[in-house]
Amino acid sequence: MLDKRMTPAEIVGRLRDGMTIGIGGWATRRKPMALVREILRSPLRDLTVVSYGGPDVGLLCAAGKIRRLIFGFVSLDVLPLDAHFRAARQAGAIECTEYDEGMVLLGLRAAGMRLPFLPTRSGLATDVLRVNPGLKTVCSPYDDGEELLAVPAIDLDAALLHVTEADQLGNCVILSPDPFFDELFARAARECYLSCERLVPTEEICSREKARYNPFERSVVTGVVHIPYGAHPTASTPGYGIDVAHLKEYSDATGDAWPAYRAKYVDLADHAAYLATVGGAARLDAIPAPVF
Amino acid sequence: MPYYTLAELCIAAAAEAWRNDGEVLASGMGLLPRLAASLAKLTFNQALLMTDSECMLVAEPVPVGPRKIGSEPIFEGWMPYARTFDLLWGGRRHAMVGPVQIDRYGQSNISVVGDHARPKAAFLGVRGFPGNTINHANSMFVPTHSTRVFVPGEVDMVGGVGYNPARWPGGRKPAGLDLRIIVTDLAVLDFQGPDRQIRVTSLHPGASFEQVQENTGFPLARPDAIPTTAAPTDEQLDLIRRVLDPHDLRATVFKGDPPGDRAVKP
Numbered sequence: 001m002l003d004k005r006m007t008p009a010e011i012v013g014r015l016r017d018g019m020t021i022g023i024g025g026w027a028t029r030r031k032p033m034a035l036v037r038e039i040l041r042s043p044l045r046d047l048t049v050v051s052y053g054g055p056d057v058g059l060l061c062a063a064g065k066i067r068r069l070i071f072g073f074v075s076l077d078v079l080p081l082d083a084h085f086r087a088a089r090q091a092g093a094i095e096c097t098e099y100d101e102g103m104v105l106l107g108l109r110a111a112g113m114r115l116p117f118l119p120t121r122s123g124l125a126t127d128v129l130r131v132n133p134g135l136k137t138v139c140s141p142y143d144d145g146e147e148l149l150a151v152p153a154i155d156l157d158a159a160l161l162h163v164t165e166a167d168q169l170g171n172c173v174i175l176s177p178d179p180f181f182d183e184l185f186a187r188a189a190r191e192c193y194l195s196c197e198r199l200v201p202t203e204e205i206c207s208r209e210k211a212r213y214n215p216f217e218r219s220v221v222t223g224v225v226h227i228p229y230g231a232h233p234t235a236s237t238p239g240y241g242i243d244v245a246h247l248k249e250y251s252d253a254t255g256d257a258w259p260a261y262r263a264k265y266v267d268l269a270d271h272a273a274y275l276a277t278v279g280g281a282a283r284l285d286a287i288p289a290p291v292f
Numbered sequence: 293m294p295y296y297t298l299a300e301l302c303i304a305a306a307a308e309a310w311r312n313d314g315e316v317l318a319s320g321m322g323l324l325p326r327l328a329a330s331l332a333k334l335t336f337n338q339a340l341l342m343t344d345s346e347c348m349l350v351a352e353p354v355p356v357g358p359r360k361i362g363s364e365p366i367f368e369g370w371m372p373y374a375r376t377f378d379l380l381w382g383g384r385r386h387a388m389v390g391p392v393q394i395d396r397y398g399q400s401n402i403s404v405v406g407d408h409a410r411p412k413a414a415f416l417g418v419r420g421f422p423g424n425t426i427n428h429a430n431s432m433f434v435p436t437h438s439t440r441v442f443v444p445g446e447v448d449m450v451g452g453v454g455y456n457p458a459r460w461p462g463g464r465k466p467a468g469l470d471l472r473i474i475v476t477d478l479a480v481l482d483f484q485g486p487d488r489q490i491r492v493t494s495l496h497p498g499a500s501f502e503q504v505q506e507n508t509g510f511p512l513a514r515p516d517a518i519p520t521t522a523a524p525t526d527e528q529l530d531l532i533r534r535v536l537d538p539h540d541l542r543a544t545v546f547k548g549d550p551p552g553d554r555a556v557k558p
Contacts, residue, residue: 026373053417071417072417072418072419072420073416073417073418073419074416074417075416080416081414081415081416085414086413086414089404089411089414090410090411090412090413090414091410092409092410096408096409098403098408098417098418099418100418100419100420100421100422100423101377101419101420101423102377102380102381102420102422102423103422103423105374105377120381120423121423121426121427121466121468122381122422122423122426122427123422123423124422124426124453124460124461124466125426125450125453125456125459125460125461125466125469126399126418126421126422126425126450126451126452126453126459127408127449127450127451128418128422128451130408130450131408131449137461146461147461147462177346177347177348177372178346178347178372178373179372179374180372180373180374181373181374291357291358291359292344292345292346
């Protein structure tokens with residue numbers, strides 16, 4: 001029987017310097033943070049990262065792992081700006097491929113559809129064209145003749161996603177209120193890796209009622225790892241909310257304060273050690289849902 | 293006339309953005325625009341679609357700040373991000389946003405100040421501004437009317453499309469481009485001056501055209517007569533204070549929570 005279970009180190013061990021890595025979730029929600037911290041502990045470098053960015057991008061920036069970022073924004077929601085991303089960007093340390101959010105969506109979708117591009121109006125008449133001189137436009141072949149932006153496919157070497165439940169075959173369900181664009185990341189990637197809150201037998205993964213929460217087929221999944229609270233400090237609802245207190249501590253840990261944060265929360269033996277450091281399951285379970 | 297704050301004046305003025313919109317998604321980004329959209333929905337445009345600022349469509353606006361446990365809003369649909377893009381590409385949306393910079397064309401920026409490759413200050417990124425502004429109606433809220441926001445020349449990174457034909461594909465106005473109003477701490481402006489020049493449409497009590505012009509980095513259109521921004525009505529004040537913002541979070545929008553009429557002592 002298929003068994004795609006891996007350890008975090010095995011997943012990150014399959015990544016290579018210079019790869020293009022897509023990270024699922026959105027800002028402070030359902031980010032595969034345990035896998036991101038595993039990347040920080042690895043010698044990987046020069047990554048191109050594609051993300052609806054949150055602390056995943058900030059941590060990778062702080063550790064100098066990113067050569068190029070393909071993105072529409074980086075935000076911590078409750079704290080509008082990510083201090084580590086800001087610092088890296090203002091230092092000119094990362095190459096920014098700055099797109100409209102919808103362009104990121106279309107680039108991933110084009111990759112999943114094995115198309116060279118998808119057309120859109122989003123981005124036209126803005127500096128997105130100036131700062132990305134490689135972008136080209138196409139003319140509608142029909143009578144309207146409209147000039148449209150051709151968003152190039154964003155082909156991923158790997159995608160890292162955090163889901164609610166998975167089985168060892170790579171089937172999964174995302175029970176959070178918004179599945180975001182994890183499906184597009186999964187299809188755009190040559191290899192897709194899932195961390196999950198619960199690893200369950202196949203007979204428990206789906207039912208007629210739960211079927212709508214199954215975002216993509218197991219055939220696009222390469223590896224699965226069981227990491228409860230693996231999205232912390234981002235939210236993975238139902239389950240736990242955004243750890244605002246931790247995000248503030250993280251946000252303050254720039255410059256001289258970074259090595260101490262890194263030593264305390266990143267350079268640990270494993271996720272169990274991390275979980276103990278941030279207060280354990282009981283504390284994370286008690287974090288109230290944020291009010292928006 | 294009852295006492296009202298500048299924040300309450302701006303909420304009522306900004307709500308006007310959605311008055312004649314019919315059944316569009318009203319997206320107020322940030323506290324004051326959100327309260328404004330909510331006020332519009334509770335009063336003169338109940339047809340508006342609105343979310344809980346996460347991914348549910350709600351039949352009534354969700355108050356800001358802490359809410360009673362178990363007080364679930366009435367939901368009327370699901371609006372995850374994927375569907376938000378589907379909706380906005382179809383054009384049935386009117387957002388109100390808070391750019392870092394705005395120029396004479398209404399082009400807007402929330403990405404960087406300074407050089408793109410090595411900015412003086414990095415903000416969010418262009419977010420959805422390019423797609424929003426080329427697809428549906430947009431208004432803006434500016435809490436501090438100054439030449440730092442209303443910049444001379446063009447904004448440092450054009451994220452939001454404006455009325456600048458030099459940037460339009462083929463020089464033709466994009467069909468979805470529709471900039472409506474700008475509400476600031478001094479005035480309400482629109483894009484109905486000659487050749488879409490930004491125009492002062494009302495001055496907040498105690499503000500002058502000269503003061504607005506002085507704090508704007510480009511020339512503004514000046515109508516012959518400029519009315520004073522309408523004070524919030526008793527009904528609007530009641531809805532803002534009792535229903536939409538019971539914890540007075542709006543007091544944090546402007547430093548010192550000043551009165552709406554500068555001549556009045558709080």
